[in-house]
Amino acid sequence: MSDRGHIPESRQREKPRADLQWIGKSMKRVEDPRLLVGKGIYADDINVPEMAHAAVLRSPHAHARIVSIDASKAEALPGVLCVMTGADAAEVCDPLPTWASPPVLQAVIAHDRVRHVGEAVVAVAAEDRYIAEDACDLIEVEYEPLPPVVDPEEALTSTGDAVLHPERGDTNIGLERTLTFGPVEEDFAAADLVIERRFRWPRSGGQPLETVGAVASFDEGAGRFTIQCNTSMYNYCGWMIASTLRVAPHKLNIVPTLAGGSFGSKMFVHKVPVMAAVLARAVGRPVKFMEDRIDNTTSCDNHASDRVYYAKLALKQDGTLLSLKTRIIDDYGAYLQFGVGQHGNALSQCVGPYRINSVEVDLAAVLTNKCQQGAYRGFGSEVANFVIERLVDAAADELGVDRIALRRQNFIQPDQFPYLIPTGNMYDSGNYQAVLEETLKLADVEGWRAKQAEGRKEGRYIGIGVASCQERSVFSATEFWMWNLEPGVEWTSSPDGVSVKIDPTGKAFVTLHSPFWGNSPETVAAQVLAEQLTIDPSDIEITYSDTDQGLNSTGPGGSRFTVMVTGAIVGAAGKIREKLLRIAAHLMEADVRDLTLEDGAVQVKGVPDMKMSIAELADKAHYYRLSMPEDLDLTSGLDATYVYDHPVTTLPDPDERHMGIFYPIMGHSCHIPVVEVDIETGQVHFLHYAAVHDCGTMVNPMTLEGHIRGGTVNGIGTALFEEFSYDEAGQLTTALWTDYLIPTIKESPADIVVGHVETPSPFTEYGVKGGGEGGRMGGPPAIAAAIEDALKPLGVTIDSLPLPPSKLRALIREAQARSA
Amino acid sequence: MDGVSVNFTVNGREVTATVDPRTLLVHFLREHLKLTGTHIGCDTSQCGACTVHLDGKPAKSCALLAVQLEGAEVTTIEGIAGPDGMHPMQAAFKEHHGLQCGFCTPGMVMMGIDIANRHEAPDEATIRSELEGNLCRCTGYHNIVASIAAGASASRRREASG
Ligand code: FES
Ligand code: FES
Numbered sequence: 001m002s003d004r005g006h007i008p009e010s011r012q013r014e015k016p017r018a019d020l021q022w023i024g025k026s027m028k029r030v031e032d033p034r035l036l037v038g039k040g041i042y043a044d045d046i047n048v049p050e051m052a053h054a055a056v057l058r059s060p061h062a063h064a065r066i067v068s069i070d071a072s073k074a075e076a077l078p079g080v081l082c083v084m085t086g087a088d089a090a091e092v093c094d095p096l097p098t099w100a101s102p103p104v105l106q107a108v109i110a111h112d113r114v115r116h117v118g119e120a121v122v123a124v125a126a127e128d129r130y131i132a133e134d135a136c137d138l139i140e141v142e143y144e145p146l147p148p149v150v151d152p153e154e155a156l157t158s159t160g161d162a163v164l165h166p167e168r169g170d171t172n173i174g175l176e177r178t179l180t181f182g183p184v185e186e187d188f189a190a191a192d193l194v195i196e197r198r199f200r201w202p203r204s205g206g207q208p209l210e211t212v213g214a215v216a217s218f219d220e221g222a223g224r225f226t227i228q229c230n231t232s233m234y235n236y237c238g239w240m241i242a243s244t245l246r247v248a249p250h251k252l253n254i255v256p257t258l259a260g261g262s263f264g265s266k267m268f269v270h271k272v273p274v275m276a277a278v279l280a281r282a283v284g285r286p287v288k289f290m291e292d293r294i295d296n297t298t299s300c301d302n303h304a305s306d307r308v309y310y311a312k313l314a315l316k317q318d319g320t321l322l323s324l325k326t327r328i329i330d331d332y333g334a335y336l337q338f339g340v341g342q343h344g345n346a347l348s349q350c351v352g353p354y355r356i357n358s359v360e361v362d363l364a365a366v367l368t369n370k371c372q373q374g375a376y377r378g379f380g381s382e383v384a385n386f387v388i389e390r391l392v393d394a395a396a397d398e399l400g401v402d403r404i405a406l407r408r409q410n411f412i413q414p415d416q417f418p419y420l421i422p423t424g425n426m427y428d429s430g431n432y433q434a435v436l437e438e439t440l441k442l443a444d445v446e447g448w449r450a451k452q453a454e455g456r457k458e459g460r461y462i463g464i465g466v467a468s469c470q471e472r473s474v475f476s477a478t479e480f481w482m483w484n485l486e487p488g489v490e491w492t493s494s495p496d497g498v499s500v501k502i503d504p505t506g507k508a509f510v511t512l513h514s515p516f517w518g519n520s521p522e523t524v525a526a527q528v529l530a531e532q533l534t535i536d537p538s539d540i541e542i543t544y545s546d547t548d549q550g551l552n553s554t555g556p557g558g559s560r561f562t563v564m565v566t567g568a569i570v571g572a573a574g575k576i577r578e579k580l581l582r583i584a585a586h587l588m589e590a591d592v593r594d595l596t597l598e599d600g601a602v603q604v605k606g607v608p609d610m611k612m613s614i615a616e617l618a619d620k621a622h623y624y625r626l627s628m629p630e631d632l633d634l635t636s637g638l639d640a641t642y643v644y645d646h647p648v649t650t651l652p653d654p655d656e657r658h659m660g661i662f663y664p665i666m667g668h669s670c671h672i673p674v675v676e677v678d679i680e681t682g683q684v685h686f687l688h689y690a691a692v693h694d695c696g697t698m699v700n701p702m703t704l705e706g707h708i709r710g711g712t713v714n715g716i717g718t719a720l721f722e723e724f725s726y727d728e729a730g731q732l733t734t735a736l737w738t739d740y741l742i743p744t745i746k747e748s749p750a751d752i753v754v755g756h757v758e759t760p761s762p763f764t765e766y767g768v769k770g771g772g773e774g775g776r777m778g779g780p781p782a783i784a785a786a787i788e789d790a791l792k793p794l795g796v797t798i799d800s801l802p803l804p805p806s807k808l809r810a811l812i813r814e815a816q817a818r819s820a
Numbered sequence: 821m822d823g824v825s826v827n828f829t830v831n832g833r834e835v836t837a838t839v840d841p842r843t844l845l846v847h848f849l850r851e852h853l854k855l856t857g858t859h860i861g862c863d864t865s866q867c868g869a870c871t872v873h874l875d876g877k878p879a880k881s882c883a884l885l886a887v888q889l890e891g892a893e894v895t896t897i898e899g900i901a902g903p904d905g906m907h908p909m910q911a912a913f914k915e916h917h918g919l920q921c922g923f924c925t926p927g928m929v930m931m932g933i934d935i936a937n938r939h940e941a942p943d944e945a946t947i948r949s950e951l952e953g954n955l956c957r958c959t960g961y962h963n964i965v966a967s968i969a970a971g972a973s974a975s976r977r978r979e980a981s982g
Contacts, residue, residue, distance in 0.1 A: 028914055029917065032922075033906070035922030036919070036922070036925060036929065037897065037898065037901055038856070038896065038926050039898075044859075045850075129847075130842065209924050209956070209958075210859070210921070258921075258922070259921065260922065260923025261923055261958055292863050294863055517921070518921030518923075519920070703917065703920075706958075707920075710920060710957075710960045713960035736862075737862050737955075738866060742955060745948050745951045745954075745961045745964075746948070746952055748961050748962075750944065750948065
């Protein structure tokens with residue numbers, strides 16, 4: 001075993017093949033009809049009899065002690081059913097689930113102290129939402145302000161009253177650690193050149209169009225909660241919510257609803273369902289709590305990475321990259337639910353597509369008076385892409401070589417896969433050169449270079465950016481090991497399950513154990529099962545389980561769903577196929593080895609008229625036990641469940657020399673935007689945009705392209721406009737969509753030309769890789785590079801995002817002043 | 821609350837109700853009539869998920885009071901399919917993968933129908949400029965534009981043949 005760990009044998013059963021019927025087809029989506037006619041049931045669409053509605057009074061202060069609360073007027077308002085303060089809530093529930101170790105305790109309603117603007121202070125349940133909000137207006141709260149902590153670098157040295165969680169010590173550093181992988185000092189000593197930059201990655205967020213909501217009810221007789229909610233991971237760790245509610249896990253059923261988008265932000269919804277549940281138990285009626293937008297922006301627990309990087313890249317004069325060292329200060333906001341998970345994630349691909357021999361990360365996760373971090377498309381690894389790509393651009397400029405040529409020179413080569421990077425993660429397969437060449441072609445870089453030169457003569461600022469980015473997919477639970485300093489969560493399983501049944505008439509039913517959150521789970525499941533059983537997707541019905549019925553399933557997130565559900569269906573369909581063949585062999589008096597399943601029938605090879613359709617066999621399987629062999633396992637029916645484990649993962653090294661394989665299904669992309677910057681207004685226009693992704697074998701090119709385009713526009717938002725911006729007092733100045741600017745159609749390129757390369761994974765079924773997040777992983781570094789290229793005549797350097805017109809104008813002004 | 825009585829038509833059906841005068845149209849549709857296809861995405865009339873047709877023109881139903889609608893005709897996403905299934909605009913969104921999570925979709929479809937009503941053969945630039953009041957977080961808009969262009973020409977074909 002090397003310092004980077006070992007690579008296990010592949011467990012792949014289904015090889016990628018050219019003759020697939022359904023996998024690889026742009027099949028129209030199974031999910032669409034009900035969504036198109038307005039009949040999809042999202043969280044806010046649930047109505048149950050006697051349902052009451054909740055609203056929440058939120059803190060106007062970033063940091064304060066709660067001195068007193070007078071809710072008497074609210075309680076007296078007709079239609080109000082319950083007014084619950086933090087102290088009331090603490091009597092009936094425990095802190096919210098957390099993985100941080102030592103924990104950073106977060107209450108569903110703040111108790112004693114508020115730690116960010118928008119934190120819940122009082123919750124009200126009433127006959128309708130209007131009354132509940134009226135009641136909130138009648139509550140008087142007296143606060144004693146404490147010093148707000150806003151700047152992440154200042155948070156490193158906070159003491160005294162400025163400390164958010166004094167019980168964890170007199171500091172706002174939530175976690176701090178240094179991880180060294182490989183001979184960093186030697187590599188730096190051997191370097192001819194060290195590129196040093198400070199980068200700033202802005203706090204943004206998934207901001208799906210639908211906020212988070214839940215409808216909870218409590219059955220007093222059974223002592224049991226039912227919570228309908230737009231969450232994921234309910235069948236993986238939903239039971240943790242039961243602990244918060246102080247009931248046994250089997251006294252809680254979580255029922256998933258459709259989610260109107262997530263992008264990570266509904267990965268593990270916790271606060272909203274707990275809020276609805278404690279109120280439901282208190283009022284003895286079902287309660288709906290649906291965040292409004294400002295509830296969500298200020299308190300969703302899903303702001304994204306907010307990082308300062310001091311980064312150093314060591315290289316040789318000949319362009320060989322050697323080592324990467326980063327000091328990172330990450331502003332986690334007021335709590336630390338996932339520990340420093342976003343950094344484990346980044347370490348899965350922190351060297352990008354390049355051969356880099358060693359890595360050091362020195363991380364301080366600071367706690368500040370802001371909404372806490374969670375997940376957003378990339379979960380922190382997109383920041384690593386930005387950092388490595390900006391460093392490589394800077395290195396090329398410093399060496400005076402072409403930015404593309406330096407990339408080519410350092411790419412991991414196609415024959416080097418599977419490849420272990422210094423942190424121990426594996427890249428399963430890839431062909432980075434091919435992706436780059438394809439993108440250069442689609443982007444017509446030569447042509448644009450000519451137009452750029454022409455434009456410069458006319459005083460136009462056109463720029464071309466290139467980013468070659470990793471697109472890790474399918475996390476393993478071993479990633480969680482790095483979330484904490486000391487043993488936090490040491491799980492090693494992160495499976496996904498599926499249940500498949502063929503009814504007596506031959507129709508197929510699939511139960512998924514993870515939710516719809518804006519992706520295409522039903523379409524993928526239908527395509528893969530149709531492939532496996534050689535049936536038509538229109539003969540397959542898809543439903544979702546609740547936790548009562550659920551199998552262990554991690555759910556979507558980290559671009560894992562397509563790979564995992566494909567594996568689960570291959571497993572379940574394999575069991576069904578085996579039973580079909582055994583029954584057919586018996587009934588047709590043939591040898592199982594002479595049978596094949598094709599076109600929805602079991603066929604004796606070479607004897608065309610000896611066959612039985614799946615429907616015929618299903619009928620026999622259900623109703624004709626006495627026509628079957630005696631075998632005990634040939635029970636009446638045709639059904640199977642299968643829980644598919646992560647395809648390839650290994651344990652972290654006990655001495656921390658490496659983290660094991662934890663995010664190995666490695667996609668890749670190249671983005672080439674062409675922009676024009678108006679130097680008078682600071683506006684950026686996209687003249688062209690090409691993106692080529694390699695997500696292994698594609699299950700559905702149409703939906704993959706949808707993800708790529710949508711993700712890229714998310715990336716444009718991150719690069720140019722979006723920022724949860726807190727002022728010195730800790731007020732969120734971009735709490736509404738009037739100020740938090742998600743791209744409208746005007747800011748989105750008229751066309752993003754998408755191309756594909758398919759390098760199948762040798763580890764997953766059919767060679768599929770995940771592709772849900774890649775657009776946002778590739779866009780920001782490419783756009784930053786394009787803008788820098790456009791402004792090259794002025795000497796502007798881009799090391800911080802976002803770049804709204806005001807910021808670009810400031811950079812341009814500074815550059816002009818420097819040269820004047 | 822002193823209720824105010826209001827009378828209008830929703831999806832061709834006459835509706836009479838007594839409502840709290842501050843009730844927003846979107847809440848009236850969703851809570852009172854249980855027409856939950858019209859969605860709420862923001863607090864500030866930014867997103868367009870709540871778009872319905874009011875007397876044949878698109879309107880953000882989160883920016884109207886139910887009591888303003890006396891005598892009006894409202895059409896929601898639930899009211900546009902014909903006897904033979906989806907409206908051509910809905911079908912075009914399916915055909916061109918114009919939706920992912922589906923949350924913006926009812927508003928987009930209602931806007932798309934309005935664009936088709938007002939423009940003979942809307943080109944991409946027209947559709948793009950008409951859609952500036954509707955946000956989608958999933959698709960990057962590309963396929964929504966394609967869907968609306970196709971839906972508009974399918975609607976015209978239907979009218980021509982029907
Ligand atoms: S809910 Fe009406 S515009 Fe957003
Ligand atoms: S499809 Fe999700 S917001 Fe448009």
